[in-house]
Amino acid sequence: MLYIGPHVSIAKDISLAPERAHELGATGFAIFTKNQRVWSASPLSEESISSFRNTIMRYGYTPRxxxxxxxxxxxxxxPDKDLWEKSLGLFLDEAARTVSxxxxxxxxxxxxxKEGSKEEGIKRSAAMMDEVLARTPGLRIAIENTAGAGTILGSSFEELDALLSAAKxxxxxxxxxxxxxxxxxxxxVASDPDGVLDAFASRFGSGKLYGMHLNDSKVPLGSRKDRHESIGKGLIGKDAFLAIVKxxxxxxxxxxxxTIDESLWKDEVSLLLSAGSDS
Ligand SMILES: [Zn+2]
Ligand SMILES: [Zn+2]
Structure with missing residues (x-):
């Protein structure tokens, strides 16, 4: 089954998110577990948690x-010890919210x-993944690939592999x-989406693709920039997405x-769901 949907808002209460996705015809969705702009947030209330769980069941969403x-x-x-510790604290909090x-x-x-060697950065990043997983039973971490501006890790399959290899x-x-x-x-991914995803699969084997973010791009191939566009309106183009969902x-x-235009989400969801279902 195809689980497709937008990253929906958790404004007012996180338990409103599943309904926002459902109204768009989405069969899956993403959320932040708290306001992503601040370091700390009050814990999720028992009421929000049980309402969220009930709503996802009501609309037929599964955890996956x-x-x-x-x-x-x-x-x-x-590389900054204090910032690393602060990041760990926030990541642990968000991990606990996810499981709750x-x-x-x-x-x-x-x-x-930021500074020093890339290898040391990879070790620090993998160490944080291990710490969060050790302290959060039942959780899995999906490391997202990046466009790779500056010293941002994760912009190649080799680097994703190095992160995985450095983790326990x-x-x-x-x-x-x-x-x-x-x-x-x-x-x-514009001219050869299957080739790119086949290369990922042959390096990592099956079961390592935990999710995808389907976004068109405003910026050219290899630009190292991260500028999302609506499906079919960017430089990747509609056909690539129709191939991926099959x-x-x-x-x-x-x-x-x-994608950047919320008013198009419903159409994007229905386009991709119908393309996937006739494969
Ligand atoms: Zn992201
Ligand atoms: Zn993304």
């Missing part, structure tokens, strides 16, 4: 159709190493591939739209 996105303040590769909502996977950017909890770490980030980092390895994982 929902992919929470960790906040952008977290930098797992930070009965979800089992959280999406995270591997971080920027390898069975509970997989990846989210974001099409706009793939394109920005030089993987031509692949067996994208079944039963969340396929999240982080």
């Amino acid at each position: 159709s929902i992919l929470p996105h960790a906040g952008y303040l977290i930098n797992p590769a930070s 909502l009965s979800l089992d996977t959280i999406n995270i950017h591997p971080g920027a190493y 909890e390898k069975d509970r770490i997989g990846f989210t591939l974001d099409t706009a980030h793939l394109f920005g980092s030089g993987y031509d 692949r067996p390895d994208v079944q039963d994982i969340p396929l999240v739209l982080e």
Whole structure:
């Protein structure tokens, strides 16, 4: 089954998110587990948690159709000890929220190493993944690939592999591939989406693709920039997305739209769902 839907707002209360996705015809969705712009937030209330769990059941969502996105303040590769510890604290909090909502996977950017060697940055990032997994039973981490600006890690399959290799909890770490980030980092998902995803599968084997972010791109192939566009309106183009949703390895994982025009989400969802269903 295809689990497709946008990253929806948790404004007012997180338990309103599933309904927002359902109204768009989505079969899956993404959320932040708290306001992603602040370091701390009050805990989720018992009422919000039980309402969220009930609503996802009511609309037929399963934990594997929902992919929470960790906040952008977290930098797992930070060379600054205090910032690394602060990031760990926030990541642990978001991991606990994810599990309390009965979800089992959280999406995270591997971080920027800022200074020193890339190898040390990879070690710090992997160490944080291990720490969070050790302290959060039942959780899996999906490391998101990046466009790779500056010292941001995770812009190649080699670097994703290095992050996985540096971690101890390898069975509970997989990846989210974001099409706009793939394109920005030089993987031509526009002209050869199957080739790119086959290369990922042959390196990592089956079961390591925990989710995808389906975004078109405003910026050219290999630009190292991250600028999302609506499906079919950017430089990747509609056909690539229609090909991706027909692949067996994208079944039963969340396929999240982080596209820029909310008014198009309903049409994007229905386009991709219908393309996938006639394969
Ligand atoms: Zn992301
Ligand atoms: Zn993304």
